[in-house]
Amino acid sequence: xxxxxxxxxxxxxxxxxxxxxxxxxxxxxxxxxxxxxxxxxxxxxxxxxxxxxxxxxxxxxxxxxxxxxxxxxxxxxxxxxxxxxxxxxxxxxxxxxxxxxxxxxxxxxxxxxxxxxxxxxxxxxxxxxxxxxxxxxxxxxxxxxxxxxxxxxxxxxxxxxxxxxxxxxxxxxxxxxxxxxxxxxxxxxxxxxxxxxxxxxxxxxxxxxxxxxxxxxxxxxxxxxxxxxxxxxxxxxxxxxxxxxxxxxxxxxxxxxxxxxxxxxxxxxxxxxxxxxxxxxxxxxxxxxxxxxxxxxxxxxxxxxxxxxxxxxxxxxxxxxxxxxxxxxxxxxxxxxxxxxxxxxxxxxxxxxxxxxxxxxxxxxxxxxxxxxxxxxxxxxxxxxxxxxxxxxxxxxxxxxxxxxxxxxxxxxxxxxxxxxxxxxxxxxxxxxxxxxxxxxxxxxx
Numbered sequence: 300x301x302x303x304x305x306x307x308x309x310x311x312x313x314x315x316x317x318x319x320x321x322x323x324x325x326x327x328x329x330x331x332x333x334x335x336x337x338x339x340x341x342x343x344x345x346x347x348x349x350x351x352x353x354x355x356x357x358x359x360x361x362x363x364x365x366x367x368x369x370x371x372x373x374x375x376x377x378x379x380x381x382x383x384x385x386x387x388x389x390x391x392x393x394x395x396x397x398x399x400x401x402x403x404x405x406x407x408x409x410x411x412x413x414x415x416x417x418x419x420x421x422x423x424x425x426x427x428x429x430x431x432x433x434x435x436x437x438x439x440x441x442x443x444x445x446x447x448x449x450x451x452x453x454x455x456x457x458x459x460x461x462x463x464x465x466x467x468x469x470x471x472x473x474x475x476x477x478x479x480x481x482x483x484x485x486x487x488x489x490x491x492x493x494x495x496x497x498x499x500x501x502x503x504x505x506x507x508x509x510x511x512x513x514x515x516x517x518x519x520x521x522x523x524x525x526x527x528x529x530x531x532x533x534x535x536x537x538x539x540x541x542x543x544x545x546x547x548x549x550x551x552x553x554x555x556x557x558x559x560x561x562x563x564x565x566x567x568x569x570x571x572x573x574x575x576x577x578x579x580x581x582x583x584x585x586x587x588x589x590x591x592x593x594x595x596x597x598x599x600x601x602x603x604x605x606x607x608x609x610x611x612x613x614x615x616x617x618x619x620x621x622x623x624x625x626x627x628x629x630x631x632x633x634x635x636x637x638x639x640x641x642x643x644x645x646x647x648x649x650x651x652x653x654x655x656x657x658x659x660x661x662x663x664x665x666x667x668x669x670x671x672x673x674x675x676x677x678x679x680x681x682x683x684x685x686x687x688x689x690x691x692x693x694x695x696x697x698x699x700x701x702x703x704x705x706x707x708x709x710x711x712x713x714x715x716x717x718x719x720x721x722x723x724x725x726x727x728x729x730x731x732x733x734x735x736x737x738x739x740x741x742x743x744x745x
Contacts, residue, residue: 303327306679309374313366321357324349329650329673330680330700333733336651336670344704359661364668368435368675369497372424375679377502382427385494385527386508386636387487389440390643391418392653400660403442419667420483422490423639425508427631431678432638434671436490439664443482475594476520484521491525506530506621508636516593519620528621530632535562537616539588539599556589562614565601571626580605585626600626645677646670649693688736695734702730 304323311319328344329336338358342351391405393416405418418440423432480488491507498504507522511532522529533539543557569584584601600617617629646652650673655666677693684696706726710716717725731737 303330303676306371306375306676309370310367313363313370318357318360318362320348321353325354325357325669326673326676327700327704330697331704333697333701335654336649337654337656340654358657358665359659360665361661362665362668364664364672365436365493366497368668368672369494371672371675372433372435373501376433376675378426378429381429383502383504384425384427384506384508384632384635385491385504386423386425386432386639387420388510388636388639388643389418389420390646390652392416392647398658400658400663401439401441405440417663417667420486420490421639421642421671422487422494423642424502425635425638427635430635430638432635432642433675433678434639434642436494437668437671438486438490439667440483440486475516475592476523478517478520480517480521484517488521488525491527495525506619506632508632510636514618516590519593519597523620528619528624530617530619530621530624530629530636532633533590533599533616533618535614535616537590539590539616542587542589542596556591560588562601562603563612565603569601575607578607580607583626583630585629587622595620596622598622598624598629600629602630642671642674645674645693649677649697650674691734691736695736698733699730702726702732705729 303326304319307319307323307326310322314322324345325341327346328341328349332340332344334340338354339351342349342354345353391407391409391414393407393410393414394402395415396402399417401417402415403418404413405416406412407414407416420438420440421434422436423434425432495504505528507525507527508530509518511534513529514531514533518531519529539560541557541560543552543554545552545554565582565584569586570582571585572583574581582603582605584603586599587596588599589596598619598621600619601614602617603612603614605612617633619629650670652667652670655663655670657663657666677696681691681693681696684691684699688695703726706722706729709725716722
């Protein structure tokens with residue numbers, strides 16, 4: 300069984316020994332416990348020295364979580380030969396009451412409507428070869444009074460009178476690279492710059508992978524301001540244009556936009572690959588196209604799926620600001636973005652992001668960051684656990700630690716220690732309780 304305290308030694312320069320011991324007890328309790336992951340629940344599963352008051356002291360301590368995430372990743376999760384992407388997404392958790400810091404109305408994709416809760420924006424490092432996401436920075440999204448007032452004003456303002464056709468007299472062309480970033484994009488830009496200060500070129504990051512919410516010019520310009528190329532998705536009905544080419548190559552033209560792209564009749568010259576699987580034909584198109592809302596040309600990949608029986612057709616539009624990126628990599632990198640959703644599932648289901656009942660700003664920050672820190676720790680523990688238990692998941696890992704806790708408590712009350720063979724049988728039996736996959740005999744208590 301791995302010694303958790305030894306895994307945390309890399310964090311010692313940033314937190315003191317007392318906080319280290321408290322974190323060690325909390326992690327051991329969270330690995331073994333079942334039920335809701337609250338301060339009271341954790342305290343019930345800790346050993347001596349892990350009382351409820353100790354939990355209160357830990358959650359009220361200001362902890363440099365951003366540095367801890369990076370130190371743990373660099374020591375235990377980083378692989379020298381791997382390529383990493385920077386992925387970002389927002390997670391919303393429901394919270395009742397009005398006293399929790401930052402509680403407000405946020406749109407939940409799971410509920411498909413705004414709900415009362417908390418919102419956190421997460422940046423993750425995604426391993427291309429390992430196909431895993433490692434949370435690296437978490438910030439709570441707070442709706443400022445300015446945002447709320449501006450939203451109310453927009454609702455109250457009467458619609459403007461419709462002006463006539465044509466361009467207003469005296470209007471000038473606007474520089475689309477000079478955009479006003481929203482509070483959301485400003486937060487993301489601040490998080491990325493802070494991350495770069497920690498990473499300090501230790502990991503070369505080139506691409507920022509985000510969902511279709513950021514498929515706009517403002518997000519693209521924000522990514523370019525931090526020297527990253529964006530990979531995202533456009534609306535299915537986006538108006539894309541082929542760059543205009545003058546029929547007479549010897550003459551120059553001020554015209555910029557050519558023909559508008561028709562998704563029902565895409566030019567064959569853009570077709571890169573076709574594949575048929577289960578009566579579904581998938582065509583991959585790639586082209587450098589223009590969008591009137593974007594400041595520059597974008598690298599567009601269009602996936603067209605056709606049902607060969609019913610001839611029903613649908614398409615998805617991916618894009619990148621890197622014009623040299625191949626269509627295979629754009630599709631692969633966009634698929635890897637979904638790994639961050641598995642992190643969100645784990646922090647809600649296993650590590651208490653939906654359960655914590657803390658109210659103050661420091662306590663809420665510690666609870667959320669602790670949940671995501673457990674995601675990275677479980678990645679490292681599962682890598683060793685898979686050597687003897689291939690295919691096991693977090694449920695099997697928690698069952699193993701819970702069984703180990705039962706064995707340790709049982710040994711304390713026995714008059715003498717059982718024989719090694721009997722002890723191994725007891726250990727294998729107790730650690731099998733609640734597991735999904737079968738128990739391997741390769742792991743024995745240390």
